[in-house]
Amino acid sequence: MRWSLRRISAVWAAKITEKISIHIFRRQGAAWAGKIALKICPSILHELAGQVGRGIFAVCGTNGKTTVNNLLCAAIEAEGYRVVCNHTGSNMLNGIASAFAVCAGLDGNLKADYACIEIDEASAGRVIRHFRPDYMVLTNLFRDQLDRYGEIDTAMKILGRVMRQAPEMKVVVNGDEPLSAFLAMDSGNPCITYGIHDPVRACDPFREIREGRFCRRCGTGLDYHFYHYSQLGDYYCPKCGFQRPGLQFNACNIEFGKELTFTVEDKRIHSAHKGFYNIYNILAAYAALRTAGLGGKHFARVAGSYEPENGRMEEFWIGGVRVMLNLAKNPAGFNQNIDVVMQDENIKDLLIVINDNDQDGRDISWLWDVDFERLKRTATGSVMVSGLRCSDMMLRMKYAGIASEIEADVRKAVKRSVREGCGNLYVLVNYTALYDIRNILRNCR
């Protein structure tokens, strides 16, 4: 344990900033605390990460980062360890620095066994300069906010570089997703795979945009024995032999009944959250846990009782009305959300809120890549659209053949949907709307 006045001041400054600003500015507060800490002590992240006793996980990928990271953290804590985690999903350099600084003691030292850190793809290169993770979890790669991140190729380049810079880092990867799997296998890093080996009776098939149609190794069109969704499935290249790798952690005996159940290794997992993608999220956390050599004795219990927060299938009850809030920020995520809505056989209302602030991506053309048309086949009471780009969303619904109501004011839209609806409301929102709506719903509760 070493003392550093600089680090102590940085830790104190971060703690104070976070305390004050998180109340006023919510999530951005975390980023500011980290920014100040790094200003005072530029090596703080390096130093504190060095104090993590047993291992650091970096959770990357387009969708599922926050859920996987928080579930992994809960699972490790259940094994009796202390964990640093950027719970809020503040996943750029400043947010990550803040997670470490705020978790440190007043003496500027960190007492943690593990760190679970989700990292924004575009920031991964900057973060890796401060510390080397022992494990990377790579969930999937989809198109996301093209105006901010650029094409998927850009994210792949950055992540590939990170893997090469940390050649000992074990990569826990979704083997069903060809882009992620290729990246991990091509890196030369030790690779651990998870996935769903056999076809599953999922939602009805529909025409989705699939990324990575061409073999990354040789450029030939990939063939599939079957798809799970998007480009996830059992793929193979007819020319060079690139194919889905063997799956070390396989989910089998999958059932979508009252709840989602499946088996991985010797554990039967039950989850209240039935989205197909949720299998992958749980599997990713489990595979990471096991890769670190932990037994996962408590994993089934943790996963079963895990209540997502931060608006990832977060449930609210407001005067007898059930409200499910979920983030939907790109076509793959949105299509999966629609699956969840359609699995609910009860009648439901829908509120879709779309903003185009910088953090959302200013380009919302992806709304036309989402298969809203499918919603015609499920019983909806009402559909309301809101947010900065509500008139775009309404137009999208018109061309999907679905009538909707418009209420630009988010607060009014939420209140109306809750008050006038059928008692079962799904709220699907993109990034910047999420925090406002969460607060509105919490205050209603």
Place this chain on the structure above:
Amino acid sequence: MDTADMKLTIGHLYPDLLNLYGDRGNIVCMVKRCLWRGIRAETIEFNMGDRVDFSKLDIVLLGGGSDREQKIVCRELRRIRREFQRYIEDNGVVIAVCGGYQLLGRYYRTKDDIIEGLGLLDIYTEQGDGRLIGNIVLDSEWSDVPVVGFENHGGRTYIGGHKPFGRVLYGAGNDGKSGYEGVVYKNVTGTYLHGPLLPKNAQICDHLIKKALERKYGPVQLKKLDDGMEMAANAYICSRFAGRKRATLV
């Protein structure tokens, strides 16, 4: 002739590869606006290796893709260049967006590569410093209201003596300097606007439908539709952005 007996066939070229910016919305928009008028509309998707019979097509849509995908498509398209050219000279309707727009030209020169285009139009594209990204508003003679969309391109396209699709009111346009956006040649429209282009610019969509019908059936009058939602979405972008200064260079 009653439009009820009419039919349009839309050819969507390589949707598996060129689908980056919601181009499916352009197809949906054309199809629905035909159907709402009782005009039958069929979409044929052509993937790599498929034979494209331009004589069966009334509208061709060429979308945008990533650089690597654009290259693959270009190789494929060069094989049918002559048929494509004949279709264009015969007043076939083409809407080419983003990467598809660039492909129509002679070449796209990047920092370390030169991608040969189809050379259907005497225009060319060169990679500039940074990408031109942001909302964009145009004044175009094919629409009474401004044309709105989103642009995201690293290439700067030079259209020489060709007619532009519109004059930039807000945003960057072809090269960020000329003040013009897109290109129009016969019934070919090339543009950087996605968003997608057609739903919020219903008059442009109708213009394409009308041109395609007239090529096939002679003069037609399109039935008016209730475009309240289309106009509202368009007006929102206009009022929020038009009149302000150019989009930031990223």
